[in-house]
Amino acid sequence: MRRPLVVALCALALAGAGVTPAAAAAPTPAAASAPTPTGADAAADTAPGAGPGAGPTTVLDVADIAVGTAAAAVAGLTGPKAAAVDFAGTVSLSNCSGSVVRLPHSQDDDPALVLTNGxxxxxxxxxxxxxxxxxxxxxxxxxxxxxxxxxxTLRANRLVYATMTDTDAAVYRLGTTYARIRSAYGIDALTLDDTRPAAGTAISVVSGYWKRIYGCSVDGFAHRLKEGAWTWKDSVRYTPACDTIGGTSGSPVVDDATGKVVAVNNTGNEDGERCTVNNPCEVDADGTVTVRRGINYAQQTHPFTDCFGADGVLDLDASACTLPKP
Known part of the structure; x- marks a missing residue:
């Protein structure tokens, strides 16, 4: 698992040392007549500082601005991001990244969902x-x-599903719909792909926490990925270019060709240790253990498309659903 706080402090130190953050274009303000979605904080409809007299109103707002500034500084020191993929629809959490997602069969008036790590x-x-x-x-x-x-700022009203068994994922339900988010902010949810990604697929790992996009390819799959007490199945292994860091946990892994989410970023082997926390190991079907220091991983998301009904309600008893049950 990734550890965001240590990295955040390092980035803040960089920002304090005089690193100039990369300039970011201001978001297009929502029209005055646009409705405020239920479950969204009206005071946060625009980015802090976007309007006359605007400014942080809580300690969390101040922290978010500080982390965002530091993240921009770090991003300015890194290589170019994938051109075809951007941040629209991604979210930042207090400790991780995530995204607003919809199923292939979701309706615009369904309550919106957010995907991150368990x-x-x-x-x-x-x-x-x-x-x-x-x-x-x-x-x-x-x-x-x-x-x-x-x-x-969007707000959840339910934790729909969460586990670190077989996969590492959490799905929240928001108090607003996909249509209301689009109407108010012009942002569409990312769609979960209902098929398994293939080795060699060009992907982008989009971190809302760090405001950074990592581009690489699917290197292959780990039959089992074991980290401490947890074991995950059929995990996506990245090529080395996706050198994700703490805070990127929960980032959507987007297929560059389709724009659909194929996995959720969750871990990497930091120190070369064998099967310990922050040092996952791969276990083949025959029990062979492989350690790949510096390599990072994600959990596939297509199984979720078989576990939600047409109304966007979780159904773990659906015939095709393979997610673990309580």
Whole structure:
């Protein structure tokens, strides 16, 4: 799993040392007549500082601005990002990244969903074998526009599903719909692909926390990926160019050709250790263990498309659903 706070402090130190952040285009303001989505904080409809007299109103707002500035500084020191993929529809969490996602069969008036990692839960890591379903939540998410500017704060009303067993994912339901988000902010949700990605697929890992996009390819798949007490199945392994860091956990992994989400970024082997926390190892079907220091991984998301009904409601008993059950 990735550790965002240590990296955040390093980035803040860089910013304080005089690194000039890359300039970001201001988001296009929503029309005055646009409705404010239910579940979105009206005070956060535009990025902090976007309007006359605008400014942070809470400690969290101040922290978000500081992290965003530091993230821009770090991004300015890195290589170019993928040209065809941007930040629209991604979100920043207090400790991770994520995205507003829809299923291939979602309707515009369905409650919108946010996807991140199971290990990004505000309550801490789910235990091995633990599955959380339909829990109350009021978690907030910073919605990003195409340039990476924060355009709104969205708020959850339920934690729909979360686990770190077989996969590492959490899905929240927002108190607003896809249509309302589009109407107010001109932003569409990212669509989950319903097919398994192929080795060699060009991908982008889009971090809303760091406002950074990593471009690489699917190198292959780990039959089992073991990290500490947790084991994940059929994990996506990146080529080395996706050198993701703490805070990128939960980032959508986007197929560059289709623009669809094929996986959710979750971990990497940092120190070359074998199967320990922050040092996952690959386990083949025959039990052979392989350690790849510096290589990072994601969990496939196509299984989720078989576990939600036409109304966007989770159905773990659906015939094709393979997600772990409580």
């Amino acid at each position: 290990h990004c839960l505000e309550s801490g890591f789910p235990a091995a074998g633990e599955v959380l379903v339909d829990r109350a939540s009021s978690r907030s998410f910073g919605l990003l526009g195409s340039s990476g500017s924060r355009v709104a």
